[in-house]
Amino acid sequence: MKTPPKTxxxxxTAPTDxxxxxxxxxxxxxxxxxxxxxxxxxxxxxxxKPRGQLYNLRTWVNFVxxxxxxxxxxxxxxxxxxxxxxxxxxxxxILGQTFWPQDLPIFATAMLIFLTGIVIFxxxxxxLWCGWTCPQTVLMEGVFRKLEYWIEGDSHQQRALSxxxxxxxxxxxxxxxxxxxxALSFLIGNTLLSYIIGSDALLKIITDNPxxxxxxLTFMVLFTLVFYGIFARFREQACTFICPYGRFQSTLLxxxxxxxxxDYKRGEKRGIFRRKEGAQARKTSGxxxxxxxxxxxxxxxxxxxxxxxxxxxxxxCTACIDACNNVMDKISRPRGLIRYASLNGIERGEPIRLTxxxxxxxxxxxxxxxxxxxxxxxRTEIQTTLLRAPGALxxxxxxxxxxxxxxxxxxNKTHHDIPVTLRLEDSPGEIRVMSQxxxxxxxxxxxxxxxxxxxxxxxxxxxxRPLRIGxxxxxxxxxxxxxxxxGPRPKANPQP
Ligand code: SF4
Ligand code: SF4
Numbered sequence: 001m002k003t004p005p006k007t008x009x010x011x012x013t014a015p016t017d018x019x020x021x022x023x024x025x026x027x028x029x030x031x032x033x034x035x036x037x038x039x040x041x042x043x044x045x046x047x048x049k050p051r052g053q054l055y056n057l058r059t060w061v062n063f064v065x066x067x068x069x070x071x072x073x074x075x076x077x078x079x080x081x082x083x084x085x086x087x088x089x090x091x092x093x094i095l096g097q098t099f100w101p102q103d104l105p106i107f108a109t110a111m112l113i114f115l116t117g118i119v120i121f122x123x124x125x126x127x128l129w130c131g132w133t134c135p136q137t138v139l140m141e142g143v144f145r146k147l148e149y150w151i152e153g154d155s156h157q158q159r160a161l162s163x164x165x166x167x168x169x170x171x172x173x174x175x176x177x178x179x180x181x182x183a184l185s186f187l188i189g190n191t192l193l194s195y196i197i198g199s200d201a202l203l204k205i206i207t208d209n210p211x212x213x214x215x216x217l218t219f220m221v222l223f224t225l226v227f228y229g230i231f232a233r234f235r236e237q238a239c240t241f242i243c244p245y246g247r248f249q250s251t252l253l254x255x256x257x258x259x260x261x262x263d264y265k266r267g268e269k270r271g272i273f274r275r276k277e278g279a280q281a282r283k284t285s286g287x288x289x290x291x292x293x294x295x296x297x298x299x300x301x302x303x304x305x306x307x308x309x310x311x312x313x314x315x316x317c318t319a320c321i322d323a324c325n326n327v328m329d330k331i332s333r334p335r336g337l338i339r340y341a342s343l344n345g346i347e348r349g350e351p352i353r354l355t356x357x358x359x360x361x362x363x364x365x366x367x368x369x370x371x372x373x374x375x376x377x378x379r380t381e382i383q384t385t386l387l388r389a390p391g392a393l394x395x396x397x398x399x400x401x402x403x404x405x406x407x408x409x410x411x412n413k414t415h416h417d418i419p420v421t422l423r424l425e426d427s428p429g430e431i432r433v434m435s436q437x438x439x440x441x442x443x444x445x446x447x448x449x450x451x452x453x454x455x456x457x458x459x460x461x462x463x464x465r466p467l468r469i470g471x472x473x474x475x476x477x478x479x480x481x482x483x484x485x486x487g488p489r490p491k492a493n494p495q496p
Contacts, residue, residue, distance in 0.1 A: 034303035034313060035236065044162070045236065047145075048155040048298040052322025061132055062142030069135065070187075073194035073202075078415045080444065084198050091444075098444045100411050102383045109372045116368055118245075120361040122252040124352075126259035130245065131316035136230075136238055139188065141301060141317060144181060144231040151177045155298065181232045182224070189223030236302045239315050246312045253310065255343040256355050260316045262296075262307045262338050263346050270307075273331050289333050296320035296338055306338055382418060382441060384471050385409045386481045389450060393486045401454040402487045409448045410471075412441040418473050422451065425468035425480065429455040453485060460487035 035043050075082040077096025084093040092099040092107065099107055121128060130137055151173055152158045164170055194202040197216070205216040230238055239246055253259065267290035271282075290307065297305045299320060302313040306320045324338040344350040389405040397403050412418050420439045422431050433439055434450040441447040459465065465485040471478045 033240070034305075035240070042237075043303070045301065045303045046155040046158045046162075047301045047303075047319070048295070048323070049149050050299045050319035050322050052325055054318040055322050058132065058318065059142065062138050065133060065135075065138050066142065069138075070191055073191060073199040080415060081198055083195060085196055086198060087196060098413055098415075100383070100413065100446075102385075102411055103379065103413075106372065106375045106379065109368060109375060113365065113368045113372055116361065116365045119252060120358065120365055122249060123254065123257055123358055123361060126253060126257050126310075127246070127249060127314070127316040130239070131260075131318055134315070136243070137315055137317060140231055140235060143184065145301070147180055147184075148177060151180070178232060182228050185227035185231065186220075186224045188227045189220060192223055192227075193219055236313070236315075239302065240313050246315075249310075249312065254355070254357065255347075256350075256353060256358075258340050258342050258345075258352060259310050260306060260314060260318060260321060260338065261310065261341045261343070261346060262290075263336070263341065264307070265346060267307065267337050279333070289328070289331075289337050291327065291331060293327055295323040295327050299323040379413070380479055381412070381414050382420060382471060382473070382478050383411045383413065384479060384481055386451075386469065386483050388483070388486075394488065396488075397454060400457065402457050402460065402485075403452050403454045404485050406451045406453065406483065407448065408451050409446060410439065410441045411446050412443055414443060416443050417441065418443075420478075421472045423470045423472060424453070425470045427455060427459060427465070427467055427485075429453060429459070431469070455485060455487070457487065460485070 032038070035045060037043055072082050073084070080093050080096045080098060082093075082095060084091070086092065090101045092103075094110070118129060148158070152161055161170060161173065190202060193216070201216075205213040205220070210217055265288075267288045269286055269288055270290035270292040271285075271287040273282075273291035273293070294305075296307070297303075297320075299322070300306070301317060301319065302315060304311050304313045306314060321338050321340075325335040328335050328337055342350070342352065345352070385408070387407045387409075389407050392405070395403040395405070408422070410420060418441050420441055422433075422439070424431060430453070432452040432454065434452060439447065439449065453467070453469075455465070465487065467483050467485050469481045469483065471481065
């Protein structure tokens with residue numbers, strides 16, 4: 001969303017709506033970070049505890065999301081976890097469905113859908129994701145910040161505690177807080193680890209001999225320290241400095257995007273509120289509804305002033321909406337001076353509308369969803385890879401036949417074992433499995449073995465013969481593999 005210019009000419013005559021905007025002193029907020037002083041040192045934020053309807057609603061949403069997040073690794077669908085991203089074994093489980101590296105097109109399409117969804121959502125509703133569902137915000141504002149308020153009190157008490165000398169009380173409060181933060185970080189770190197390696201593997205690490213799980217324990221400690229660092233110290237800087245999403249928003253938002261916005265037409269010119277002064281007198285003196293109480297700034301967890309316009313640091317947490325609504329209630333003015341609105345909504349009173357850009361995004365998303373469903377429904381239960389074994393091209397067998405050695409890899413994507421047979425489709429010959437008579441691919445596992453295919457030398461017209469091999473489960477053909485059978489070069493006819 002555009003922000004009115006920093007310096008603007010003062011209107012010569014009675015102000016129109018736009019001229020009122022120009023009169024606003026937009027300050028130098030874009031020239032420095034809200035969380036750094038003039039020497040670039042970080043200023044620690046003590047946001048005031050928000051109170052209001054949106055804060056209460058967010059608390060409930062946080063409960064639900066936290067329950068899903070912590071329960072996720074332990075929920076089973078047909079014996080498989082709800083979600084698991086096992087990068088080490090290259091095995092991914094989403095909603096109980098196991099995906100392998102062979103499913104890369106499906107996975108890539110799902111990621112594109114996710115990204116396109118975020119783009120559409122951002123273009124239409126701004127950073128709704130950040131304020132309501134991002135794990136960083138949910139954990140920071142919904143858990144760690146709440147604990148901080150509980151232990152150290154509201155903003156002014158935290159400031160006072162910070163300045164106070166190190167007494168036993170302060171040590172107890174600070175020590176208790178950080179011990180709790182560390183314990184929570186340990187819990188979050190372990191949850192993340194179980195999303196990666198699975199809850200069973202995590203339980204093994206916890207219950208087994210530690211010497212057998214040095215790698216796992218190292219990651220446990222590492223994750224704990226990273227989360228502790230983020231939530232105890234780094235905080236809003238993760239959104240401002242690390243997360244790229246906030247930086248994308250300037251390319252994704254337009255005048256029709258719904259964001260947390262200050263209604264400058266209604267609010268300006270801002271000025272302190274005098275109870276004796278009536279609403280009419282305030283209007284006559286050119287003052288708007290903003291009483292410049294800075295409550296919206298005081299509650300902001302990223303330290304910005306939303307009255308300066310949409311900013312990269314704003315995570316759309318809605319704390320300023322609640323704070324301002326409470327002020328409006330007190331001065332008997334309508335709520336919504338800060339609200340979810342688009343720039344066009346504020347400037348021209350336009351309703352939310354579907355722009356051609358948004359329709360284009362929706363078209364791309366629908367196409368991707370179509371592709372994803374096609375890939376998902378045409379996905380085979382078993383995926384087979386057949387490769388010629390390195391080394392000798394062919395072998396002359398004692399029975400006079402020619403044999404080629406292959407390596408076959410079968411991935412079972414289902415939750416049950418599948419017996420598999422391999423048959424030559426259009427060539428009389430024999431397939432011999434080297435390791436065992438019957439191939440049974442275990443559920444959700446990779447099975448690898450060697451195959452010897454024998455053909456009569458008479459069937460080799462040339463030295464190479466294309467082969468088609470059917471992969472069957474019972475009488476049902478799952479897929480057909482293609483390869484080449486190599487034989488000896490035919491002897492050249494002697495010269496007459
Ligand atoms: S809380 Fe509302 S009234 Fe107070 S400064 Fe912010 S916008 Fe103005
Ligand atoms: S400006 Fe408002 S919505 Fe944005 S981060 Fe600050 S308090 Fe949250």
